[in-house]
Amino acid sequence: MKKFLVLVVSMLFALSLFAVSDPSLLQSDETQKTYRRKAVMGLGSIGFTRNSVDVPMTFCHIDTSKKAPSACIPWAVKINYPIGSGEKHKAAETFYDWTITNRYDKIVLNENEATITTRGQRQSVKTAGKIPVFSSGTADLETYAGNVENYLNSDARSYFGALLDSALEARYSELPEKEQETFMVTKAKELGMSAEFIKPLLDSAFVFAAHVSHIGTSGKVTSVTTKIKEVRITTFSVDINVGVDVTFLIYRYNPETKRFERYKTIQATSGLVSNTTPSLPVLPTRELVTSLFNDALQTAIKGASINASNELKKDENFALYAPVKGADGSKLEINMGVVEDIRVDHPFTIYEKVDGRMKKKGTARARNIANNCKDDTKTTTLQRITGKAETADLIEETPWSGLYFNLGLANNAAILSSKVGMFAAPGFHLGTSVDLGYASNSRALSEFYFDAFLSFDVKIEDDDIDNHISIGGGIGLSKRFYTGSGGFFFGLGGLISYNGDIQSDWQYLALTPHIQFGFTPSAKFDFIIKGGWNLGVTVVENEDTSYDQHTFNHGLYLSLDFNFQIPVIGGMARLYSKPSKACEIKK
Amino acid sequence: MKKFLVMLTIAATLFTFGCGGKKCVFNSQPTPAIYEATFVESSNSGEVMVKASGIGCSIEQATEEAKKTAVWFVLEGGDKPILKNQNEKLKAAGLEAQMYANTAKYIRWTSDIKSKSQDGGKTKLTYIFKVDAAMLTQELAAAEIIATEDDLGEQLGLPTISVFADKGGDAAKIAVTVLQEYLQDNSYEVYKQAQNEQVNSLVSKLSALEGGETDPQHDLALSLGTDIYAKVSMLSQNGSVGTKATVTIEVYETASGKMLGSTTGYSAERRADHNALVQEAVNDASMKVLSQIKKEWMEMSKKGKPFKVTVLASSANGSAVDEAVYGSLKALSQRPIKRQAGGKSTFSYIVYLKDVSNAYELFQAVKKSYNGPGTLEKVSDSGSFLVFKAAGDGEIELTIE
Numbered sequence: 001m002k003k004f005l006v007l008v009v010s011m012l013f014a015l016s017l018f019a020v021s022d023p024s025l026l027q028s029d030e031t032q033k034t035y036r037r038k039a040v041m042g043l044g045s046i047g048f049t050r051n052s053v054d055v056p057m058t059f060c061h062i063d064t065s066k067k068a069p070s071a072c073i074p075w076a077v078k079i080n081y082p083i084g085s086g087e088k089h090k091a092a093e094t095f096y097d098w099t100i101t102n103r104y105d106k107i108v109l110n111e112n113e114a115t116i117t118t119r120g121q122r123q124s125v126k127t128a129g130k131i132p133v134f135s136s137g138t139a140d141l142e143t144y145a146g147n148v149e150n151y152l153n154s155d156a157r158s159y160f161g162a163l164l165d166s167a168l169e170a171r172y173s174e175l176p177e178k179e180q181e182t183f184m185v186t187k188a189k190e191l192g193m194s195a196e197f198i199k200p201l202l203d204s205a206f207v208f209a210a211h212v213s214h215i216g217t218s219g220k221v222t223s224v225t226t227k228i229k230e231v232r233i234t235t236f237s238v239d240i241n242v243g244v245d246v247t248f249l250i251y252r253y254n255p256e257t258k259r260f261e262r263y264k265t266i267q268a269t270s271g272l273v274s275n276t277t278p279s280l281p282v283l284p285t286r287e288l289v290t291s292l293f294n295d296a297l298q299t300a301i302k303g304a305s306i307n308a309s310n311e312l313k314k315d316e317n318f319a320l321y322a323p324v325k326g327a328d329g330s331k332l333e334i335n336m337g338v339v340e341d342i343r344v345d346h347p348f349t350i351y352e353k354v355d356g357r358m359k360k361k362g363t364a365r366a367r368n369i370a371n372n373c374k375d376d377t378k379t380t381t382l383q384r385i386t387g388k389a390e391t392a393d394l395i396e397e398t399p400w401s402g403l404y405f406n407l408g409l410a411n412n413a414a415i416l417s418s419k420v421g422m423f424a425a426p427g428f429h430l431g432t433s434v435d436l437g438y439a440s441n442s443r444a445l446s447e448f449y450f451d452a453f454l455s456f457d458v459k460i461e462d463d464d465i466d467n468h469i470s471i472g473g474g475i476g477l478s479k480r481f482y483t484g485s486g487g488f489f490f491g492l493g494g495l496i497s498y499n500g501d502i503q504s505d506w507q508y509l510a511l512t513p514h515i516q517f518g519f520t521p522s523a524k525f526d527f528i529i530k531g532g533w534n535l536g537v538t539v540v541e542n543e544d545t546s547y548d549q550h551t552f553n554h555g556l557y558l559s560l561d562f563n564f565q566i567p568v569i570g571g572m573a574r575l576y577s578k579p580s581k582a583c584e585i586k587k
Numbered sequence: 588m589k590k591f592l593v594m595l596t597i598a599a600t601l602f603t604f605g606c607g608g609k610k611c612v613f614n615s616q617p618t619p620a621i622y623e624a625t626f627v628e629s630s631n632s633g634e635v636m637v638k639a640s641g642i643g644c645s646i647e648q649a650t651e652e653a654k655k656t657a658v659w660f661v662l663e664g665g666d667k668p669i670l671k672n673q674n675e676k677l678k679a680a681g682l683e684a685q686m687y688a689n690t691a692k693y694i695r696w697t698s699d700i701k702s703k704s705q706d707g708g709k710t711k712l713t714y715i716f717k718v719d720a721a722m723l724t725q726e727l728a729a730a731e732i733i734a735t736e737d738d739l740g741e742q743l744g745l746p747t748i749s750v751f752a753d754k755g756g757d758a759a760k761i762a763v764t765v766l767q768e769y770l771q772d773n774s775y776e777v778y779k780q781a782q783n784e785q786v787n788s789l790v791s792k793l794s795a796l797e798g799g800e801t802d803p804q805h806d807l808a809l810s811l812g813t814d815i816y817a818k819v820s821m822l823s824q825n826g827s828v829g830t831k832a833t834v835t836i837e838v839y840e841t842a843s844g845k846m847l848g849s850t851t852g853y854s855a856e857r858r859a860d861h862n863a864l865v866q867e868a869v870n871d872a873s874m875k876v877l878s879q880i881k882k883e884w885m886e887m888s889k890k891g892k893p894f895k896v897t898v899l900a901s902s903a904n905g906s907a908v909d910e911a912v913y914g915s916l917k918a919l920s921q922r923p924i925k926r927q928a929g930g931k932s933t934f935s936y937i938v939y940l941k942d943v944s945n946a947y948e949l950f951q952a953v954k955k956s957y958n959g960p961g962t963l964e965k966v967s968d969s970g971s972f973l974v975f976k977a978a979g980d981g982e983i984e985l986t987i988e
Binding site: 025194 | 628701829855
């Protein structure tokens, strides 16, 4: 009895302590912050300033039989290309595919119902009447933004608010950090969610809208005349260049005022996208050229959308954060994956709080992306590239395009059978290098880089005082293997390049297997030393004289390359696969 | 040569201290290295949620240290730790060391890491832990380290309590039920007012006699005979996303009507059924109320429990009875006796007595030492309210003058 009383009285004392419940105590601090899903609605269409585009054209003629540069003259007429509703719809689809990815709960206002698709559920609110559809129309940016705001704050807002309300529980249950075991969460189950949790969920609802504010175009018709066995043949081809600027408007729903407010405006750009018809004996038809234009326009929209998506990641609200779940050597695990739209090779920065300040500790890249659509315990594997990392360090997504501008200094030597000695061939090359793993989001292509370049060098003959200025270009493929924690890698690769001297004395096509040794201090910059051997495939000396491979033996290839990440991807957009739809819930 | 040796020594010293690096030294003491902890919530009657930090040379060491800090917090930290005074802490030192060495025994759940930083070259981690406070208490009690509570419990028992709705309509009535359940769950004896139960006539008359503004809940508590009574008021406010309920609980000593404490509890702002919000607000306040009651009750064990004593006499010998009863009470109490309003034949006193557990025992003690006119006969005793009369010549009647 005595012991029982002791316990009762003591327990009463002990429990009398425990009166205060402060939900903020459950939250992690900045060192462990985790991305919280946002709810995003796209407007279905995007705005265009004009319904058609005038393309100024140039005409160029090249006669290969004459050693003269091509002559180009501007055409007096501009060709007008209409931007049809189908093309506009396609552009909107592309834009929203790239900007409203899996990492967001997607809101769609259909005719008679409003739907929100969360990580694992779909919630709908039936509406009494027809929900008005937003029509972008054709307008300048200011008018378009006014129309969007008017639509959002009159037609859409009541459905939007009701939908967010109806999805609260589903969204709450999918929060990354809610401490299932705590009494407060039990209370939320029994008593209903508290404002502490509701407010951030309501505050995290956005509407994305886009307006194509500028379409830059140019075109070129090229006729080439070639003389083969005394017969002159002329072919025609058409080049179309398109570049677009897209204004990305982001609105945030204010649950207090129940109105949408402009949160941010992002200017996105595509860079230049070129498209060319095949060489034809007659001028290409208008249908063919229109199709060429449409393809270039859609590629440019895709490029601008990718750029917009990356610019968006610079905002803390939309970037991914996560604490490292586990660290084993250079292998790191994080509790994110396909649901958060992490792509293969995606770079991350590692942070740690040191003596009160968040400090950069290293970098890492995504390797094995978890399919965490249904099981949120699955982890994505990252490879640490630089610095150190351990459990509970914070990683932050680095906005990245996967595309580099490449500048290199090289010695591109070759021995031609008719010559003696070895060429020394100092020069430089310019080009782009794209991470195929990231662009195609394919694990099999992780750290495979596709290069395209133009080269300029001076071939110096051992026994000839005549030096040959050579121009060329080519493509390459290489695979990198990162090692250690200093950002160093070695790689194996191959180039196929064309070289020819400007006097047209000779031309050759070479295969260049090479090895690389490089350094990546950050996702924005690479430094690479390449060493390889040029193997001639086809050699043409003067006209009509060809040598077989025995006559073109080899040549030393050495290169010092600097890669600078560029956010604008231009025509390379074609290589980029869409964000994963692995988690899409079928209706 | 000598110069060379000196230089060599200096170089060696510089190398040792300059290039050796700062070595992380791990806490080898049984007690935690740091004492950073905060109370989060009580998950249930025996478990406490604590946010605690630990520091070490590795993640594993810092985690183990954080667990020690959590156990320390329940034992010694916070507003009211299990070990309340220096004496208990000294006695518990050995057992505490064992507890720190075996934290897994007391920690029921560990959260993900809530914070990580490098402080002075060491890793500092913060977690939320669910600590089994009941087990810690049990072990300390078994080791007779917190035995003082035992004595108090045996001497006084727990007070009897009545709870009444004050302002807030039906919501306040729900709050009363919730508070009553809470007190009962915590082993208190709760006296409930039956439906339409009225204040008994004796109490009504006495209240009228004492004059001034009468508190109907006080009179009801006197009628029910509880040691303590609580008045509950409810208020609901609409916020931006839901409703927030606020409950105010005032606790009084029944005998004297003295306020022991006042507490306000809040629900979170929720979109929920109103009854659920009331329940949440009362839950929030209940713990604070319990703490106040317990504190005051312990205080009473030291200074004396209050009794309200009312004596009825005939108007003929009223003053003699008053004098004799006052004398008897004075002999029993070490504290001053408070006289309340009295007339020619009815007298009321508030008296604080140690070692007297109920009104009947008090009556027996007064009767024993009484030397006034007539003999004392008990009229009623309930809780801490005693009414008796001095029977003798003349008719005794409770008259309001």
